[in-house]
Amino acid sequence: MAAKHCEKDMLQQVNQLWSLLDDMSENSPEAYQRFIRHHLEEGMKQFSPPEPHTCVQTRILELSEKLLYINLCTWNMVSSPKSDSDPVPLAGGKLEENVEGTETYSVTDVAYNPEVLKKGNEDPVERDQLVCLAMKYIEEQHSLRLSHSYTLLKYKLKGSKKQMKRRLTGNAGPAQTAKKMTAGENDASLLQQLTSLKSADKEKEENDPPIRLPSDIRHPKKPGLIEEISSTEFDNGNKVETPKYQLSFIKGENEKAKIIQLKVELPGVSSVTECNLSVSKDDLVVDVPEKYRLQLDLPETISEDNVRAKFNKKTQILSVGMPTK
Structure with a gap:
């Protein structure tokens, strides 16, 4: 009986809606057209396919290490957090293995709402946390262990859009x-x-595919900043610290920085083999698994091919020299 009553109420509401639309089409055709156009445009936006945003390179830590490429994508199908205290929604794609020449690598995709990635563009800290969240999701979803060091590549997508869309949706999509x-x-x-x-x-x-809502990763109350994912979530209870560091500049004749010098103190590190160093044209990551992690945005664009690094066992200091372009 209750179901029939609910059906009757719903039918009545639908009839009222059609009546309102009929009145609008007769009495205000322009408003009617705007109304229809607006909702069709919103529908098109909602059903738009995922688009590439950033490509991240890291490593799968198995018996033999293998490169992993993560395509971070924007997708309107993924909702944005309703508030700063809500989890950050994401959608994950399948993990595929590919061969390119003699290199075997894996590739997968993680999609966020465009507004979420827009905040990441504006704040390197948020961008880093979105990458870490994607890596944590991949570890849990595919039962993998990933390196905590990653590189933001110059291109936005590894592979083709068609492959990316297939991995995320599994079909041509609505x-x-x-x-x-x-x-x-x-x-x-x-x-x-x-x-x-x-x-x-x-x-x-x-x-x-269902959109995954990681319940254990939430925004802090401070607006616009995603809470840093604690290192214990990545390192089996071993806290990862940010090491002390010092940046200095060797200037040329025009007073422009010619070389950026970075010194990082790494107490407890006995060998350079414990350190992972990733350098792009505008940022740097030093990662010592289970001990230290440092991510810096560089003040000048550097020449990646001419970067030099050395580790002093006696002082336990990593020195990195980065010539600017």
Whole structure:
């Protein structure tokens, strides 16, 4: 009886909606067109496919180490956090192994809402936490152990968009359905358009992979800053510290920095083989598994091919010389 009553109320609400739309189409055709256009555009945006944003390179730590490429993607299908205290939603793709020449590597994809990655663009700390969150998700989802050191590559995508979309969605996706509807059915009735949108939404729910909501990783109360993922979540209870460091500059004749010198104190480190150093044109990561991790944005663009590093066992100091471009 309750189900029949609920059905009756729903039917009444639908009839009221159609009545309002009919009145709008007759009395205010322009407003009616704007209303329809707005909701169709919102539907197209919702069903748009994932787009590449950043490609990250790290390593899978197995018996024999192997490169892993992580494509960070923007995708409107992934919701943004409702508040700063909510978990950061993400969607993960399949893990694939590929061979390129003599190199064997793996590749996977992790998608965030565009607004989430936009904040990462504006704040290197947030960007680092989004990368760490993606790596943690991959470790849990695929039962892997990854290196904590990573490199942001110059290109946005490893592989093709088609491969990325297939790994994330597993099919052509509902975006094509929505595109076909708006491109070729401009004269269709409102009922047909809404029915098509409903079908596309149903197809999305049936075929798309679930969006994972990591319940243990949350925003801090401070607006705009994702809480740093504690190192204990990556290192089996061993705390990873940020080491003491010093940046200095050797200037040229024009007073511009010619060489950036970095000295990092690493107490307890006895060999350079314990250190992982990753340097790109504008940032640097020093990683000593289970002990230290340092990520810096460099003040000048450097020449990556001419970077030199040495470790002094006596003083336990890592020195890195980075010529600028």
